[in-house]
Amino acid sequence: MTPEKDEKFPGKLIAVEGLDGSGKSTQIHLVHQWLQSTGYRVFFSEWNSSILVREATRKGKKRQLLTPTTFSLIHATDFADRYERQILPLLRAGYLVLCDRYIFTAFARDAVRGCDRAWLRKLYGFARIPDLTLFFRLPLTVALGRILEGRPQLKYFEAGMDLELNPDITESFRIFQGRVLGEYLTMVNEFGFTVLDATQTVFQQQGIVRRLIQERVDLGFFRKRYLQ
Amino acid sequence: MSLKRTYGMALAGVDLRKLSGTLIAIEGPDSSGRSTQIALLTRWLEQRGHAVAQVELRRSDLVGAELERAKQGNILSPRTLSLFYATDFYDQLENRIVPALRAGFVVLADRYIYTLMARAIVRGAEPEWAASVYSMAIVPDAVFYMTISLATLVQRTFQTHSELDYWESGMDCGLSRDWFQSFVRYQRKIRSEFFKMQTKYAFELVNANRSIAAVDRDLRGRIQLVLDRAEKPETRRVRRGRVN
Numbered sequence: 194m195t196p197e198k199d200e201k202f203p204g205k206l207i208a209v210e211g212l213d214g215s216g217k218s219t220q221i222h223l224v225h226q227w228l229q230s231t232g233y234r235v236f237f238s239e240w241n242s243s244i245l246v247r248e249a250t251r252k253g254k255k256r257q258l259l260t261p262t263t264f265s266l267i268h269a270t271d272f273a274d275r276y277e278r279q280i281l282p283l284l285r286a287g288y289l290v291l292c293d294r295y296i297f298t299a300f301a302r303d304a305v306r307g308c309d310r311a312w313l314r315k316l317y318g319f320a321r322i323p324d325l326t327l328f329f330r331l332p333l334t335v336a337l338g339r340i341l342e343g344r345p346q347l348k349y350f351e352a353g354m355d356l357e358l359n360p361d362i363t364e365s366f367r368i369f370q371g372r373v374l375g376e377y378l379t380m381v382n383e384f385g386f387t388v389l390d391a392t393q394t395v396f397q398q399q400g401i402v403r404r405l406i407q408e409r410v411d412l413g414f415f416r417k418r419y420l421q
Numbered sequence: 422m423s424l425k426r427t428y429g430m431a432l433a434g435v436d437l438r439k440l441s442g443t444l445i446a447i448e449g450p451d452s453s454g455r456s457t458q459i460a461l462l463t464r465w466l467e468q469r470g471h472a473v474a475q476v477e478l479r480r481s482d483l484v485g486a487e488l489e490r491a492k493q494g495n496i497l498s499p500r501t502l503s504l505f506y507a508t509d510f511y512d513q514l515e516n517r518i519v520p521a522l523r524a525g526f527v528v529l530a531d532r533y534i535y536t537l538m539a540r541a542i543v544r545g546a547e548p549e550w551a552a553s554v555y556s557m558a559i560v561p562d563a564v565f566y567m568t569i570s571l572a573t574l575v576q577r578t579f580q581t582h583s584e585l586d587y588w589e590s591g592m593d594c595g596l597s598r599d600w601f602q603s604f605v606r607y608q609r610k611i612r613s614e615f616f617k618m619q620t621k622y623a624f625e626l627v628n629a630n631r632s633i634a635a636v637d638r639d640l641r642g643r644i645q646l647v648l649d650r651a652e653k654p655e656t657r658r659v660r661r662g663r664v665n
Contacts, residue, residue, distance in 0.1 A: 246505075249487040258483050261433050262511045262557065267484070270504035277498035307433045315553035319500060 204284030205410050206321060208295035210377065211329035212370055214339035215391045216398070220329065221293050223399050224406065228289065233415040235289045238280055246271040254350055261306035264350075268299055269316050276320055284321070289415045296320050297384065301376035305369065306356065325409045327402060328386035333371050335392060341366075423562060423651050425522070430556040435519055437559075442522035443651050444559060445644060446533035448615070449567025450608060451589045452577040453629045454636060459529050461637045462644065466527055471648070474521035477531035481512035492588060499544035499593075506537050507554050514558060522559070527648075534558045535622060539614035543607070544594060563647045564622060565640065566615060567629035571605060
């Protein structure tokens, strides 16, 4: 677990970030389909948790045992597990790794909960900064509209209820998402996000995303080579 | 009452000025006598009228059980395991140590962040990273590090457990296939990390090769000084040791 962060890897890392409802998961899914069907060494890393960590998280959330610090740490534990088990070996093996959400999700969410920004960046200091981070930018009202029009069952932590912003869960969600967006916007320059206008159609956006990836990544390198 | 500090980073939601208790950390390898001494100190402190709270690693409500399971399986990477331990530590810090200190207890910590940092560093973590993870930890009023010769440690380990522990032997570190050899090498590495941290974190060394009673007398004397200092802030000595 030593200084792998600045090590040169043959692989490349592409991450998508944005608010819930920004359409980022749809876009990265389409990118995955495209690269896979074209025959590239590509891997899609989902925001799934390891079983052990998932159990602890579920227990903590259900019993509301989590403070901002332990909430942040338990997610960092989960991320480290996925990073060292999956993402890092794939990068070393020369894969194109696609991540639906990455450390910036934690930076935004945990900072809103009151964790120190500098501490968070050090905590995740072992994680490599993506070669391309696509940020799907959407006005807050549009994002909220997309999520809330389906009248979803918002979850306690997802709506930031632990912050006691508002006793109404929908109202709390609105305020929370607004703050998360604020955190994201401060990271655009800090981490060199590529900002996309997520009000465009899915098809338009996908065209731009594919072009950006072709510009930034030497796709020829990732073409599958079969051994005789 | 001595004013508490953290190792550089504020602990969200905690007013350090309200922590009137005393935090004492006891470090040292397994079988160095930590828990025996803590039991004796607890009795002594309670007899003298101090309320005592004990904490130890891997006992949090949040992830204690999961950590225990993770240890059994050895399925997590070193970084993941050390972050899991950090989660356990902060859960206990926020939910046990801080409330006890607020209530004026003497908190006896059976190991503290130093063991966690040393273990992570021996397994390849960068020392700065380990320190930053724990930079919100409260600086104890005293840290006692029980030093013991490897020969005595081996004897005591066999006496109490009749076998070596997988993790205390660092068997996950690939130092040797041979358990005994791995134990010796691992314990040396941990000890060397502790000595590297000694000045920065102001460890007080306690010679644990002596009898239980002798170590107990020694610790009582030193803890009495800590308590006296806490009672009389005007004569408080500035503690040695540098904080980030």
